Amino acid sequence: MSKIRVLVGTRKGAFILTSDGKRAKWEVSGPHFGGWEIYHAKGSPVDPDRLYVSQTSGWFGQIIQRSDDGGRTWFQPGTKPGEPTKTPDGMPMGESNKFVYDTSPETGKPLTTHQWYDGTPHPWEFKRVWHLEPSLTDPDTVYAGVEDAALFRTTDGGRTWHELAGLRGHGSGSKWMPGAGGMGLHTILLDEKNHKRMYIAISAAGVFRTDDAGKTWRPVNRGLVSQFMPDPKAEVGHCIHHVAIHRSRPDVLFMQKHWDVTRSDNGGESWREVSGNLPTDFGFVIDVHAHEPETIYVVPIKSDSEHYPPDGKLRVYRSRTGGNDWEALTKGLPQRDCYVNVLRDAMAVDSLDPCGIYFGTTGGQVYASADGGDSWNAVVQHLPGVLSVEVQVLP
């Protein structure tokens, strides 16, 4: 029987939840890296025991951790216990912590400014890694979305990281601005059918697409409307909260924006709103059913200044029609006095049948559904605030 491993990043460490394929009984391990913010943890689709973790702190900066045994042991790439601490030519290692924007004349772009909250220019400064996206084909290759927004890549298992500077150098950076959580690159979507195509999303800049494996990028935001911008339909500046695709249809994208749930059927060339009958179209997460490409999930949040569910009821909304027609999923979820949030990277789906859905809350609960969302159980209830949830199906 298959085994399920859920990787949970929280404000104070990482936790690993494991179960068999029934997804009824769970074991919890952790905290790993106790006391640190774990913005994201994700496993390689090629080698599921290869895990990557973004460990970060306002005091000590950015750390990348890696496990080669499914989370039993961890090390910072390049500093594995017992390995020499210097390269053969005498250079110290520890480069896995190093995220430095590429300003070289050969491959880089100059560091410019983006807009600060008050509209004034603000210099680009690295703060943390928000999202790690392992390659679909190579366990040593991983993409990292960072704050201030930029995209980095490692091709040596996390030992060294190099910026794909064409994105930051697109030329529209002066119009990008931070959302409430910072100016993070939070979504990285790899096209399984066309390995040269990739989508990223930035809050608050928009969605960008590359068709040449990351060398050049262009914004794909036509159709989005954001009232907080001077020109609500501008090419860049939109506060994207999350974007999801189904692996079988990489040209179809579903987006939870600051306000509005939208979809694109042409690789981001145009977007249309599908908020339909949602009680509010503000929210952070969005995800797609593993076997039904038109079945999508969101968790509506009351408003941009009230980050909790409407009426104190935690409800996942499911649409089986790719949007517009939504049904509330409430069985097993608190339906009174609930004022938690579900952050943008805190929902995931597994590939079992029936499809499992998982999400974590800022109140420290992780909920799981083993029946496509019809019913829910709290796997854990008292973790630190959850920042991210990913799930793996293991043989």
Added chain:
Amino acid sequence: MIRVALPYHLRTLARIDAEVELEVKGPVTQGAILDALEAKYPMLSGTIRDHVTKQRRPFLRFFACGEDFSFVSPDAPLPDPVASGEEPFLIVGAIAGG
């Protein structure tokens, strides 16, 4: 030997549970101590000072012999008791909640 006391999270990263002892060649300065520390424990690179600018991270402070050396030049010699190992060089996380 120079003695360096690290905050809990950096001891965890470096997989040590006590003060660090370092051999520092030449004048004992903040910069020399941090160079030696990062060479011996490369996983600490970037956690105390910026990778490129070498500036102290803003939520960390440097103390020694009851004095604050956070704003002293990284090239300035530290007091003799630090250089002799009589007193540790303290790297301290700022109290900032959380």
